[in-house]
Amino acid sequence: MYAVVQTGGKQYRVEKGETFRVEKLPGEIGxxxxxxxxxxxxxxxxxxxxxxxxxxxxxxxxxxxxGKAKKILVFKYKRRKRYRRKQGHRQQxxxxxxxxxxxxxxxxxxxxx
Numbered sequence: 001m002y003a004v005v006q007t008g009g010k011q012y013r014v015e016k017g018e019t020f021r022v023e024k025l026p027g028e029i030g031x032x033x034x035x036x037x038x039x040x041x042x043x044x045x046x047x048x049x050x051x052x053x054x055x056x057x058x059x060x061x062x063x064x065x066x067g068k069a070k071k072i073l074v075f076k077y078k079r080r081k082r083y084r085r086k087q088g089h090r091q092q093x094x095x096x097x098x099x100x101x102x103x104x105x106x107x108x109x110x111x112x113x
Contacts (some may be wrong), residue, residue: 008022020098025096
């Protein structure tokens with residue numbers, strides 16, 4: 001069983017028990033996260049595709065890590081013009097472990113992305 005969810009402007013294929021990194025989400029380590037933007041769902045036999053979203057389907061998870069990715073260098077250069085700019089960037093992320101796919105246990109904890 002898997003689903004395709006959208007968060008942070010990107011789409012992720014997720015399964016129960018899987019851990020993946022998304023752009024930083026608000027919350028502490030261990031706090032629950034609900035992804036309401038489900039684009040596709042498959043239970044192994046049937047595939048449901050939303051147009052654009054599936055109604056009444058939510059992916060539950062919890063935050064396992066908050067951190068920063070490796071540094072990347074942004075280097076701008078124009079030849080023969082003595083123009084050089086060097087800048088570093090570290091993207092913040094949240095590691096989320098999926099607990100289940102379906103209806104949320106407590107609808108008051110729902111977060112809309």
